[in-house]
Amino acid sequence: MKNSDFSYIGKRLPRQDAELQLTGTCRYGDDYFPPNLLIAKARYSDYPHAKLLGVDVSEAEAMPGVAAVITCRDVPYNRFGGG
Amino acid sequence: MLIHFHVNGKACAVDAAPDEKLLDTLREKLQITSVKRGCENGDCGACTVLLDGRPVASCIFLTVKARNHSIQTIEAFGEPGHLHPLQEKFRAHGAFQCGFCAPGVTLSAISLLNQNPTPTEEEVRRAISGNLCRCSGYVQIVEAIMDYVEERRAAREEL
Numbered sequence: 001m002k003n004s005d006f007s008y009i010g011k012r013l014p015r016q017d018a019e020l021q022l023t024g025t026c027r028y029g030d031d032y033f034p035p036n037l038l039i040a041k042a043r044y045s046d047y048p049h050a051k052l053l054g055v056d057v058s059e060a061e062a063m064p065g066v067a068a069v070i071t072c073r074d075v076p077y078n079r080f081g082g083g
Numbered sequence: 084m085l086i087h088f089h090v091n092g093k094a095c096a097v098d099a100a101p102d103e104k105l106l107d108t109l110r111e112k113l114q115i116t117s118v119k120r121g122c123e124n125g126d127c128g129a130c131t132v133l134l135d136g137r138p139v140a141s142c143i144f145l146t147v148k149a150r151n152h153s154i155q156t157i158e159a160f161g162e163p164g165h166l167h168p169l170q171e172k173f174r175a176h177g178a179f180q181c182g183f184c185a186p187g188v189t190l191s192a193i194s195l196l197n198q199n200p201t202p203t204e205e206e207v208r209r210a211i212s213g214n215l216c217r218c219s220g221y222v223q224i225v226e227a228i229m230d231y232v233e234e235r236r237a238a239r240e241e242l
Contacts, residue, residue: 012175017182019163020182021181022157023170025163026182030120033114
């Protein structure tokens with residue numbers, strides 16, 4: 001059997017998604033703007049190597065437009081980090 | 084602050100904060116999501132747009148600085164069904180995998196080719212050096228651009 005007997009083997013095939021990628025019309029996760037979309041922002045410690053004694057989120061929660069402040073206490077299973 | 088500029092040939096007026104980046108204006112106010120949010124540090128080139136024909140990283144470019152300038156995104160050059168001949172080459176060479184860097188790479192290459200229609204491979208590599216591609220290793224990208232350059236050169240010589 002020769003390669004020319006096959007539909008795909010031995011032939012150059014254009015990628016199906018290439019045109020969308022090249023024209024910027026391909027939508028990645030960051031390109032979806034559903035209604036009521038909220039923006040999340042991570043707040044890291046100011047100190048790279050320190051013991052975390054406490055987290056006070058009251059100031060962040062009081063900021064206008066803040067929907068929620070989520071810490072490790074909001075995550076039921078915390079194998080690493082604890083809370 | 085009301086900022087006037089042209090985007091892909093169309094006059095636009097946007098209300099922009101003094102510290103607003105062009106990337107955010109284009110993606111969030113003008114819904115041009117072909118301009119990709121990558122590193123937000125000016126390192127990766129995914130957010131590349133052409134400002135008066137020259138590539139700039141829109142993630143570190145203030146919208147207010149674009150006032151009265153002309154901005155082009157990849158939409159200015161091709162759309163599904165009507166690809167730019169360079170985009171056709173990228174497709175034929177399988178130049179991209181995830182494609183996230185593709186609009187930026189293409190704009191950098193188009194800017195180079197507008198200034199220098201017959202670049203060497205070295206010049207092509209330098210022109211797209213501000214556009215990181217984590218999938219491809221650049222080989223097929225450079226081959227596609229050089230194929231386009233050679234084809235155009237041959238077409239000109241035939242005239």
